[in-house]
Amino acid sequence: MVTDISSSKTTPHMETPAAPATFKVNVPSSSTKLPATTGTLIDIDNLDFYYGAKQALFDVNLKLDDKRVTAFIGPSGCGKSTLLRCLNRMNDLIDGTEVKRGSIKIRGVDIYGKNVDAIELRKRVGMVFQKSNPFPKSIYENIAYGLRIQGQNNKVRLDEIVEKSLRGAALWEEVKDRLHESGLGLSGGQQQRLCIARTIAVSPEVILMDEPCSALDPIATAKVEELIHELKKEFTIIIVTHSMQQAARCSDKTAFFYMGKLIEYDDTRTIFMNPSNPQTEAYVSGRFG
């Protein structure tokens, strides 16, 4: 069952929490004020996606808001990472994958269309991976990498962007004295923030995060989450996460996937407090998954 409720349903806040007492998550209070969204940025329409003969996504319909954090949650193998990787066509790298039906439009342009170059797309839609993957280069070169491949070799300009990106990723103070040491010498959390800095250095519009905190300790996780909060002023963020607390803490909207289908998509608060689908309720209350 697919429920596209993004446009139709605006559930009023209910006083009685729907989540049972066995499992509690902190949801953002309804008073949180957000700058007005400029509307839908990414429009996923009737998407069917295949790994070879195996269908991974079934008729997904989703409208993702600009300058918002959207979380994809769901049990392992539910297709949330697959969908995320569809958004910057990283799935192209895997042999035999195919979008058989439907479309993904970013600002109205079908990214699987004939006139779209995946290289140009990925410059606009950056990605942070589950396992932090700084290149075995210096911190500086890690950040400059994306600019250098675009032909930017002006030292002054590079210095400027490196600093700006590191500040943007809340890493500048920690690494400013060792910019030319290897990025692999950083701690796990710093490495992940370095990867985020590397991504924002090429100034994308969208940042995809594929379980960015799954390998981090709680303190590093908190820092990344804080960062996500800052970043959404400038970027549209889509985050896949296994941690429901994380989805609740840092996302504005949440989409719940199960078995390759989008089950429910709504404001994060609604998903966690008052889900309309029993499967969603079972998942967010910790009864399966």
Add this chain to the structure above:
Amino acid sequence: MSEPSNPFATKPSTGRSLEKVVLGIFRAATYFVLLCGLAIFADIVLKGLPTVANAFKTTSTFPYVTNTFLFEAPESLYVFEHEGKKLEMGDREFRAFREAEEAKAAAAKQPAPKFKPESYVYSAGGIWPCIVGTVLLVVGSMSIALFLGVCSAIYLNEYAKDGPVVRFIRLAILNLAGVPSIVFGLFGFGMFVIFFGWNVSLMAGWFTLAFMVLPVVITASEESLKAVPKGFREGSLALGATKWQTIRKNVLPYALPGILTSSILGIARVAGETAPIMFTAAYVVRDKLPWDVEKSADFFFQGVMALPYHIYVVSSKIPQNEYTARVQYGTAFVFLGIVATIAMSSIIFRNKLRSRYKW
């Protein structure tokens, strides 16, 4: 008060004894191999080192010292008795000596002295042309093999879609590695020497040797490309890099140490093979050095002397005795030294690269 009984004491059993025997066999096998290797090396070094060490000679020009074994061409050795003394001389020295003696005799109005020398070819002088030839063969063929090998490894590993065709290519490459070197020699002879009309030449030798080591280079290059974490590629592509940018800047530099490791193996093989070059590149003897050519294009189409082939010639085509043993062992010793030097410098270079990129 009695000692508490020890439950952890060894309980002898046939299984335990068998284990000790098996361990003994493993250890003995290892030491045996080590011993064989040491015996071979010791034999060559002990008998070959004096040949090189005794050949140092001072000269009147810079750099004032030379080594006749390393830096001179091979000559015939003449052994003869003269005035009750047994003398050994190289070709040029013998001629000069004979002329001097004859002149002396003529001056004294005596009949010219008769020399009845025994002669042994290649047993005097040195092996300089062979060293030059071997180095040229190694450098040329490894350049060709590395270029072709790395290119095809990149294609197979990064670009080609895994399927029956790629699997068949891989299988073919692996099979190629098992082909005996003499077959490569005959292939090179038929293909490059006869069909392409390159004659016995450096070019023919380079390509024959390159084809021989290609399987090793390709397989090992692919392995080292595979060893570069997928995250580096994904991270780079996600930043909007093209595939080639990713490979050139973010995969190849990290795979290079591994590729070099494989090429070290290749160098030892290329330098050491006799069979492929005896039909394609090697001359038994050649007076001119490779750079002694009229046109620069001739450089590529000339045969050279080579150490492994020289070892083959001096050990099988001339008699074995005290006079020839020097050059036989000396050549083998120098050859080992050269291979070791090339391998060592590659290893140092590789380690330098490796310490630059660590993950």
